[in-house]
Amino acid sequence: MKRKAKTVEPQREIAINLYRSVWEVRNDGWIHLSDNANRLASAEASGGDVDLARQRVAETLDLLEPIESYWAFPGRQGFQRLLSLFQEREYGGFNDLVHRISRALSSQSYRKSFVSLHLDEESAVEEEERRETEVRVDRPYFEVLIVDDLSAQEEETLRQRLRSMRRDEDKFIYELVVVPSFQDALIAVMFNFNLQACVIRYGFPLQSRYKLDILGQLLEGYEDEDLEILPESERGCLLGTKIAQLRPELDLYMVTDVSVEDIAGKLCENFHRVFYREEDDRELHFSILHAIEDRYQTPFFTALRVYSQQPTGVFHALPISRGKSILQSHWIQDMIQFYGLGVFLAETSATSGGLDSLLEPTGPIKVAQELAARAFGAKRTYWVTNGTSTANKIVVQALIQPGDIVMLDRNCHKSHHYGMVLSGAHVVYLDAYPLNEYSMYGAVPIRSIKQRLLEQKRAGKLDRVKLILLTNCTFDGIVYDVERVMEECLAIKPDLIFLWDEAWFAFAGFHPTYRRRTGMGAAARLRDRFRDPEFRQRHVQFKEQFGNPDDGDERWLDTRLVPDPDRARIRVYVTHSTHKTLTALRQGSMIHVYDQDFKQKVEEAFHEAYMTHTSTSPNYQILASLDIGRRQVELEGYELVQKQLDHAMALRERIATHPLLKKYFRFLATGDLIPKQYRPSGIETYFDSEQRWARMEECWHTDEFVVDPTRLTLHIGATGVDGDTFKHDYLMEKYGIQINKTSRNTVLFMTNIGTTRSAVAFLIEILVKIAQDLDERNEDMSPPEAKLHQLKVESLTKRLPALPDFSHFHRFFRSDTGIPTPEGDMRKGYFMAYNEELCRYVTMPELQKHVASGQEIVSAMFVIPYPPGFPILVPGQVISREILAFIEALDTREIHGYRPELGFRVFTDDALARSTDIPAPDAMPVRIPAFKAA
């Protein structure tokens, strides 16, 4: 169809990028507008400086105008009304209307009831009463985006038509946002978190009146001219694809005037339905509501609520069910007072009554898990009621048989190390790059991973390498280029399986920038890539150029490897501590699976592993919370994650610019946490005064590692207080601020989806108070105290112990009779240590003496200092000089596996004496000599 001829206006730049933040700018904009409108009205009434007040109002209106064109309230027309009042210099009426809109926005009352934009109070009340049929109380509200180049009159007609279809029994209520172009649709999807559905109609042009920097990246690879000449149906499809990349949860519809039968067959998978012109408005309305209901449903939570209202007699276990044992008690009534009765009515030990069984789900749990899989982009999802500690063990046990080789980040959570023991894996520990100056580790470079894989290839053991296990993101917020890691590893071993421990990253699937660096996001991208003929071509070219070099050839490490799409299998597992970053009760976790070979190779073993670790009495409240948490992210995940990001950015910006705070504190930036060689973007910090936060997007596209800005590592070396003391004595005891992780000179803060603007302000206030206390302390110091303080600052900022790499497994625990490789059988060491006769204790001084004289001493235990919390020694590992130096320099209160009165538990020489036929450790290539160190 022919597009309407349009006069092309020059584009106006929107002075905002996505990171910091359109919503804050909008909120603040309305507050300023209210203040200035008030001033303007008063100036006019009292004969004051009208021009100045007018200019201020004009500036704020200018800022708000583009933003408001993407929201339903007050909407483009409401905003136009304001502008006309302002232009006609009706300042009294203008002021009243600004206040009414501003109040409705800040209280969000527009979601609950109709807000009239009539100037005169009486007419406004009358209109609101007339529209009372639109009572929205208890009906969740959302907005629907219509992409169509409509006149104001046409827009109003469409609005009325869809409104007229509302029925009392509708569970939800929506309003329309109409945008005229392709680019506007994308901006609306990014700006407006009230949107839940998008209807792409016909005849819309490409360009917006507004220009937004981030659009360039989103439309990378598409020239404006390419888009201009796209046929109608393809333009709509492309828009659908782009919207789905940004916010896959949105329901997409197409309304077309081309033959629907033709289009329906060609429509991309992202569309729910296609309609022919306006003939199906009613169907469209029902479809929109139905699709929201689909995300809103919580099968297990609903079943539990129904169950809790049924009269039942309890003749089985669990006296607490229905609150019985409490209600009859004289002594524990406060339990009900505190928790309320609901939670106990929902307690049952029965799997009957439609409540399904977690171990063999066939009813609501099964459906709820399927919905979770959809939400998190998995092929299948399993709920776990005792944390990711258990989720990790289930996955490892399902995938690994004794003797299989697993490559594992040494700094990963302890559940993985114990998982290795349980499964009997032979472990190759991967070393993350150290950040000695902050006493923490980064992540494992792709070069080291490839190096280890090639080492196994050379030794002819690649078939035994089953799994690579990495933490994404790390506790400190280092995020991998997940797609690249998998792609390059699959080029070396096409059926390799990946387990991404995303305990801290469950929220990441609900924001476009984060999503591409999640296990599930990357798996989906790889699937699309492997199906793409262009990628196949790329692989052919790569093969021609790369040839078939020897496994020890440096080129393997220096070249970006391209896997063969016909051989590579996508086998990805992710574990989430849903409870850590989303709404779920403590211990609520999920396993997400995207494994092409699951049915054929894993399903039975997975079932057994799940049975091994899952309680026969899983906590129903945890399960219900996982179901509700999933509903929340499918309906408001994008908003919540974006706000979490905004709060983090605000916090970073404040600390960086506050004169007193800068003196003692500094949030570590990308340049601090990621060495240069892993940052091709060259960007040191996401923030700069000109581009604000726009650079984050660039790093996240190009760099090997990036920092999750919502994990805020505060460097406190300049305070002269170590991390642990700062956490306990300053933050917790004095100001009640809870944090979790510290290093010698840092403390880690996090924003999450529950963080508010006031919480951010509170933290800044506390840090200012602490800085003032520190100033006072420093001023009152005697000269000897000042000297001591100086030494402490130096020890926390300059003299930090080098973080040791994993040493190696003793040959007794290795099986490498041919070409030596580093994997070790930890399970053998773990169980050998049960035998008292094979172990002894050595004190630190004795150990230092033995190790200095070249004696091999082998740990019988996991030794884990908190912080940093990773095992510095594992069973079967040879104790190195570097490890002892590190332990000695730690000022940590807790070292698990070390008994101060006895020392370290190690194996006796006799116990290890039988291991003569295996090469000595110095013959083992901790680094392959042919390769340069990573």
Ligand SMILES: Cc1ncc(COP(=O)(O)O)c(C=O)c1O
């Ligand atoms: C990386 C990582 N994985 C797994 C876990 C264990 O998670 P959960 O507490 O849900 O058992 C943690 C806990 O801190 C962790 O940091």
